[in-house]
Amino acid sequence: MTLLANFLAIAIVLNVIESAIPIIPVPGAKLGFSNIISLVILYVYSFKDSASLTILRVLLVSILTGKLLGPVFYMSMSGAVFAIIAMGFFKKTNFFGVLGVSVIGSVFHCIGQVTAGIFVIGSVAVLFYLPIMLFLSIPAGALTGVIAKRFLAVWDTWHNEFAD
Template sequence: MCFIGLEGIKLSAKKIVYVSILVSQALVLNIVESFIPVPIPVPGIKIGLANIVTLVTILMFGFKESLIVVILRTLLAQLLVGNLTSFLYSVSGGILSACIMFFVYKRYSKYFSLVGVSVFGSVAHNVGQLFVAALIINNFLIFSYLPVLMIAGIIMGVFTGLVANYFKKYIKNVKYDSKW
């Protein structure tokens, strides 16, 4: 059985179930993370637990599915605990992060481990959020905050990459239908 998804993409029922499970896992991690105090008391710094699921989605399926997971997770999280401005920050950072992680993973995986891919994604997430913030407040001096966010992004990216790397061996054991 096939369904027509976003932009005419044909999705099997099995794939829809897998992607839905990944969206719900990312949503749960996003909500749980909002209750975890970050050891560094700097605004905008988060662990990025939902990025673990984005990495896993890239490993399991690819680019389109990872974007679907990021967009749906962000939309649902903001409906539950956020507002419009935080949605714009989250979705822009999430999309840029997924794009960069997929590009680095597909193009440079022989040079960068999954931890390195995660670090690139984490830094890209911060850049995407700062860009939207600069547009909203109409002041690009906010990028002076980037070095602090980059250091935090590297640390958090290493953590999320290590966790995603742990799951990588289990992902290889999942058998996929070639018609996906």
């Protein structure tokens, strides 16, 4: 429980920092470094723990940034829920590795955001952002997947060394 709380804190800090520093020159676009934590928890613990952590992260970040129950909150939550469900499903198939699951999560995050955007904004014009979002999300998902994969390799080494 303590380790999960620490991972949640790390995910929150990563999300807040990333929101404050525009890394990608597209409004609202982020690399999704907090999703590294969701992936790690998905692979080290369980879908339930990863989903709980992800939903709590979005909720707490929206409270900390003053965006609770605003359009950004609904789009973030929808993206997170779509992503974690997709990642949980595709991880369970054992067909995709961490990298593939991360990219799939990134793509479904975009789909979730656009879906919520249609309802929040009340227009299907949001669909025109989807190709741009997908174009940016695939390399971002790959980057977070590579980082998560490296973290998991270190985790396995550490866990095997100290488990005995």
